[in-house]
Amino acid sequence: MKIVIDMMGSDAGSVVTVPAVRNFKNKHQDVELFVVGKIAEIASLSDIATLVDAPDVIQMDAGPMEFMRAKGSSMYVALETYIKEQADAIITAGSTGGILSGATLKLKLIPGAERAAILSPFPTIIKDNYVVILDIGANNENNALQLTQFALMGRLYAKHVYGKDNPKTYLLSNGTEANKGSPLGKETHKLLLEQNFPNFMGNIEGKEVLNGEADVVVCDGYTGNVLLKSIEGTAKMMTTLLKDAFKKNFSSKMGYLLSKSGIDDMRSRLDYKNTGGAMLAGINGLVIKAHGSSDIKGFTSALEVAYKMADKKVVELLREGFVANA
Amino acid sequence: MKIVIDMMGSDAGSVVTVPAVRNFKNKHQDVELFVVGKIAEIASLSDIATLVDAPDVIQMDAGPMEFMRAKGSSMYVALETYIKEQADAIITAGSTGGILSGATLKLKLIPGAERAAILSPFPTIIKDNYVVILDIGANNENNALQLTQFALMGRLYAKHVYGKDNPKTYLLSNGTEANKGSPLGKETHKLLLEQNFPNFMGNIEGKEVLNGEADVVVCDGYTGNVLLKSIEGTAKMMTTLLKDAFKKNFSSKMGYLLSKSGIDDMRSRLDYKNTGGAMLAGINGLVIKAHGSSDIKGFTSALEVAYKMADKKVVELLREGFVANA
Numbered sequence: 001m002k003i004v005i006d007m008m009g010s011d012a013g014s015v016v017t018v019p020a021v022r023n024f025k026n027k028h029q030d031v032e033l034f035v036v037g038k039i040a041e042i043a044s045l046s047d048i049a050t051l052v053d054a055p056d057v058i059q060m061d062a063g064p065m066e067f068m069r070a071k072g073s074s075m076y077v078a079l080e081t082y083i084k085e086q087a088d089a090i091i092t093a094g095s096t097g098g099i100l101s102g103a104t105l106k107l108k109l110i111p112g113a114e115r116a117a118i119l120s121p122f123p124t125i126i127k128d129n130y131v132v133i134l135d136i137g138a139n140n141e142n143n144a145l146q147l148t149q150f151a152l153m154g155r156l157y158a159k160h161v162y163g164k165d166n167p168k169t170y171l172l173s174n175g176t177e178a179n180k181g182s183p184l185g186k187e188t189h190k191l192l193l194e195q196n197f198p199n200f201m202g203n204i205e206g207k208e209v210l211n212g213e214a215d216v217v218v219c220d221g222y223t224g225n226v227l228l229k230s231i232e233g234t235a236k237m238m239t240t241l242l243k244d245a246f247k248k249n250f251s252s253k254m255g256y257l258l259s260k261s262g263i264d265d266m267r268s269r270l271d272y273k274n275t276g277g278a279m280l281a282g283i284n285g286l287v288i289k290a291h292g293s294s295d296i297k298g299f300t301s302a303l304e305v306a307y308k309m310a311d312k313k314v315v316e317l318l319r320e321g322f323v324a325n326a
Numbered sequence: 327m328k329i330v331i332d333m334m335g336s337d338a339g340s341v342v343t344v345p346a347v348r349n350f351k352n353k354h355q356d357v358e359l360f361v362v363g364k365i366a367e368i369a370s371l372s373d374i375a376t377l378v379d380a381p382d383v384i385q386m387d388a389g390p391m392e393f394m395r396a397k398g399s400s401m402y403v404a405l406e407t408y409i410k411e412q413a414d415a416i417i418t419a420g421s422t423g424g425i426l427s428g429a430t431l432k433l434k435l436i437p438g439a440e441r442a443a444i445l446s447p448f449p450t451i452i453k454d455n456y457v458v459i460l461d462i463g464a465n466n467e468n469n470a471l472q473l474t475q476f477a478l479m480g481r482l483y484a485k486h487v488y489g490k491d492n493p494k495t496y497l498l499s500n501g502t503e504a505n506k507g508s509p510l511g512k513e514t515h516k517l518l519l520e521q522n523f524p525n526f527m528g529n530i531e532g533k534e535v536l537n538g539e540a541d542v543v544v545c546d547g548y549t550g551n552v553l554l555k556s557i558e559g560t561a562k563m564m565t566t567l568l569k570d571a572f573k574k575n576f577s578s579k580m581g582y583l584l585s586k587s588g589i590d591d592m593r594s595r596l597d598y599k600n601t602g603g604a605m606l607a608g609i610n611g612l613v614i615k616a617h618g619s620s621d622i623k624g625f626t627s628a629l630e631v632a633y634k635m636a637d638k639k640v641v642e643l644l645r646e647g648f649v650a651n652a
Binding site: 061124125137140141172174177180181182183185205206207208209210211219221222223225226227228229230231232233234235236237238240241242244245246247248249251252254255256257258259260261262263265266269270 | 387450451463466467498500503506507508509511531532533534535536537545547548549551552553554555556557558559560561562563564566567568570571572573574575577578580581582583584585586587588589591592595596
C-alpha cells in the first residue's frame with residue numbers, strides 16, 4: 001500500500017505531521033510512504049519515507065484558480081505524486097477548497113457521480129458508535145438527485161468502514177414528518193422512497209443527529225456546514241463554561257481534580273480533531289482531509305483512517321455501487 | 327396591561343402553567359390576566375385572573391387547517407380573547423405551527439412585512455449577553471427581501487429589549503468571506519450592503535454564533551431550525567456525557583459534589599427552557615411562544631418576557647420601523 005502525505009497543510013505544519021508520520025510508520029511497517037513538503041523540514045523522515053520536494057504552501061482559502069496557479073505547493077505536488085505513483089490514498093490538512101478543487105480537476109469524479117461531498121464520521125452519545133454525515137461543506141447548493149447519491153455514498157461507507165450490515169439512513173430536516181422540510185428536502189424524500197433506498201428511515205432533526213440512532217445523515221453542503229459548525233461551536237462553548245464552573249471556588253477546583261479522569265474521557269470523545277479525517281466522497285481516488293488544527297494525535301488518527309479506507313478499498317466499493325445503481 | 331395566557335399548550339399542561347401564573351402575578355399586581363383553558367383545571371386562579379373556558383387542546387403538530395377546525399381549543403379561544411380584549415400580549419406553549427397559522431390568519435402581518443419569523447434570544451459564552459437569532463423555524467423557504475426584513479426585526483428587538491445601541495447584525499453562512507454562502511445568502515448579503523443596513527457585519531459561521539460577538543444573526547427558517555436543534559442536541563449530548571463522567575468512580579462522584587454549585591450555574595445558563603419565550607416577529611400583535619417542555623420556572627420566565635416586550639411596545643416599534651424603511 002502507498003500513501004502520499006501533504007506535510008505542510010495543517011495550521012502547525014511539519015511540527016505536527018513529522019512525528020505523526022513516524023508514529024504511523026511504527027505501527028504499519030508495510031506501508032510505503034511519500035512525504036511532500038519543504039525538504040529541510042521533512043528530511044528527518046528519509047529513513048522511513050520517500051521525500052518529495054515542494055517549496056510552497058497553498059493558502060487556507062484557496063479555490064480552483066489558486067490551486068492551478070500553485071504548482072509548487074505541497075498540495076499540488078502531493079496530488080501529482082498520488083497520480084504518478086498510483087497510490088492508494090492521499091492525505092492533507094490543508095485548505096478544504098484547495099484539495100476539493102484540485103482533486104476534482106486532477107482525479108475527476110467517480111463515473112455516474114454528479115458531485116463530490118465531504119463525508120465525516122461524528123461521535124455520538126453512544127460510545128464507539130459514529131454517525132456518518134454528508135455533505136458537510138463541499139457544495140453551496142445541491143439538487144435531489146445529488147442528495148440521493150450522497151445517501152448511497154454514506155451507506156457504503158457506514159457498511160464497509162464501520163461494518164454496519166444495513167445502515168439506517170436519514171435525511172436532515174426541520175421536522176420528522178415526511179411533509180416537513182425545505183422544498184429540496186421534500187423532493188429528496190420522495191425520490192429516496194421511489195428508489196426504495198435500503199433502510200431509509202425518513203427525516204431526522206438536528207437535535208437527534210448525535211443520539212446514536214442514525215448511521216448516516218444526508219444533507220446539502222450548505223446546511224451540513226451549518227450543522228457541523230454549530231455542533232463545534234456549542235461543544236466549544238460548553239467546554240469553556242465547564243472550565244469556568246471548575247474555577248468558581250476552592251471546592252470546585254478540588255472537585256475538578258477528583259473527577260478529572262472522567263472529564264478527560266468526555267473531552268477526548270468529543271474532540272473532533274481526533275475523529276480522524278473526512279473523506280472527499282465521490283472523487284475517483286481516496287482523498288482524506290484532516291482537520292486544519294490537527295495535533296499529532298489527530299493527524300496520526302487521520303493517517304489511520306486513510307489506511308483503513310485504503311485497506312477496505314472504499315473507492316472501488318463506491319465505484320461498484322454507482323455501477324450497480326445506474 | 328392585559329396578558330392572555332393559553333393554559334393548556336405545554337407538554338405538562340396546567341400543572342406547570344397554573345403555578346407559573348401565580349408566581350408572575352405576585353410580582354406584577356398591576357397586570358390584568360386572562361387565563362384560557364379547561365375551567366376545572368384553572369379555577370384556582372379565579373382570585374387573580376379572568377377565567378375563559380376552552381374545552382379542547384390543539385394537537386402539537388397542528389397546521390392552518392387544524393387550527394381553523396379547533397375552534398374550541400385553548401389556543402383558538404386565547405387568540406379570540408386577545409383580539410376582543412385588545413390585549414397587550416398573548417402567550418402559549420402549544421404547537422408552533424398552530425400558533426403561527428392562527429396568529430397569521432387572525433392578527434395578520436405588520437404592514438410591509440412579507441413573512442413572520444420565529445425570533446429567539448440564545449445565551450452566549452458571555453454571561454448575561456444574548457444573541458437574537460431569526461428565523462428559527464417559521465418558514466421552510468425564504469427570499470432575500472424577507473431575510474433583510476428579518477434583519478430589521480432582529481435589530482429593533484436587540485435595540486429595544488436588550489438596550490444595545492447599535493446591534494451588530496450578521497448573516498449566517500458557511501464561511502466568513504462575502505463570496506461564501508448559498509445562492510440565497512449571497513443575494514441577501516448584497517442586498518443588505520445596498521441598503522446600507524446599519525452595523526451589518528457580514529457573514530458568520532455556525533461555530534461563532536454563540537461566542538458573544540454577534541447581537542443579531544439572520545438566516546432562513548429551514549437553516550435556522552437546523553442551527554437551533556443542533557445546538558440543543560449537542561448541549562444535550564454533552565450534558566449526558568458529563569453526567570457519565572461524574573458517575574465514573576467514587577472519586578468523580580466526590581468531585582461532582584464539590585463542584586456542584588459551579589456545574590449547576592453552567593446548566594442553568596444553558597437551559598433553553600429558561601431563556602423564556604420566542605417571539606413571532608412580523609405578526610401584527612405580540613405573540614410569545616414558550617418552549618413546549620417548559621417547567622414552572624421556564625413558563626414564568628416566558629411570562630416575564632411577554633411583560634417586558636409589551637412594556638417596551640416592541641410590536642409598535644416594529645411597525646414604525648417598517649414604515650421608516652418603506
